[in-house]
Amino acid sequence: MRHPDAPAPGELLGAHYGQCFGCGGDQPHGLHLEARAGEGVSLTAEFTVQPAHQGAPGLAHGGVLTSALDETLGSLNWLLRTIAVTGRLETDFVRPVPVGTTLHLEAEVTAVAGRKIYSTATGRVGGPDGPVAVRAEALFIEVKVDHFVDHGRPEEIQAAMNDPDQVRRARAFEVNP
Numbered sequence: 001m002r003h004p005d006a007p008a009p010g011e012l013l014g015a016h017y018g019q020c021f022g023c024g025g026d027q028p029h030g031l032h033l034e035a036r037a038g039e040g041v042s043l044t045a046e047f048t049v050q051p052a053h054q055g056a057p058g059l060a061h062g063g064v065l066t067s068a069l070d071e072t073l074g075s076l077n078w079l080l081r082t083i084a085v086t087g088r089l090e091t092d093f094v095r096p097v098p099v100g101t102t103l104h105l106e107a108e109v110t111a112v113a114g115r116k117i118y119s120t121a122t123g124r125v126g127g128p129d130g131p132v133a134v135r136a137e138a139l140f141i142e143v144k145v146d147h148f149v150d151h152g153r154p155e156e157i158q159a160a161m162n163d164p165d166q167v168r169r170a171r172a173f174e175v176n177p
């Protein structure tokens with residue numbers, strides 16, 4: 001399943017889009033999640049809960065934690081070199097996550113069937129081997145670049161197509177043997 005041209009284990013994966021809420025470096029409101037390739041079709045990522053991410057006082061909002069899991073699972077696309085979007089995402093919230101906590105995430109693809117990519121992720125607190133705070137199971141569906149061109153707001157699509165860095169990133173996903 002791992003694409004032969006996938007980033008090597010240990011390599012930082014970078015952002016798939018600068019304005020992405022999950023991983024974009026140019027997105028001031030974002031999570032700034034950084035993912036690193038693992039062995040096989042797996043990866044690790046880290047995200048530190050900021051005061052802007054609160055639900056209850058001093059605690060992370062569940063939807064923000066789900067976004068971090070979604071982004072981590074979506075980053076597996078880099079290893080498959082496939083463009084895919086989240087079709088289904090189920091999250092278990094196991095422990096509350098205080099502001100200031102670094103969530104240590106790991107994700108892996110468990111099966112691929114046609115356009116369907118099944119994956120799982122966990123988020124641990126206190127270190128990469130700490131207790132599980134959140135976990136998720138997901139189904140991503142493979143799409144073509146047209147999915148974004150057809151449905152995205154024209155302003156952002158045009159800006160993305162005029163940005164050589166973005167075009168290079170999108171192409172990296174579309175070169176499939």
Ligand SMILES: CCCCCCCCCCCCCCCC(=O)SCCNC(=O)CCNC(=O)[C@H](O)C(C)(C)COP(=O)(O)OP(=O)(O)OC[C@H]1O[C@@H](n2cnc3c(N)ncnc32)[C@H](O)[C@@H]1OP(=O)(O)O
Pocket residue numbers: 016017070071074083084085086087088114115116139141143145148149157160161166170173
């Ligand atoms: C210039 C621009 C550059 C851009 C460069 C971009 C770079 C790369 C960006 C990546 C970005 C990632 C970002 C983070 C991850 C998100 O957050 S993605 C955003 C959230 N997700 C979405 O917006 C997806 C919205 N949903 C959809 O568009 C459509 O429902 C989908 C997912 C494309 C599927 O529609 P479809 O293509 O018509 O496929 P469909 O035949 O319905 O389903 C295919 C199969 O999946 C199954 N399925 C579909 N949905 C479900 C479901 N919810 N539950 C169970 N089964 C399902 C179907 O039953 C079917 O199964 P089979 O019959 O084949 O066994």
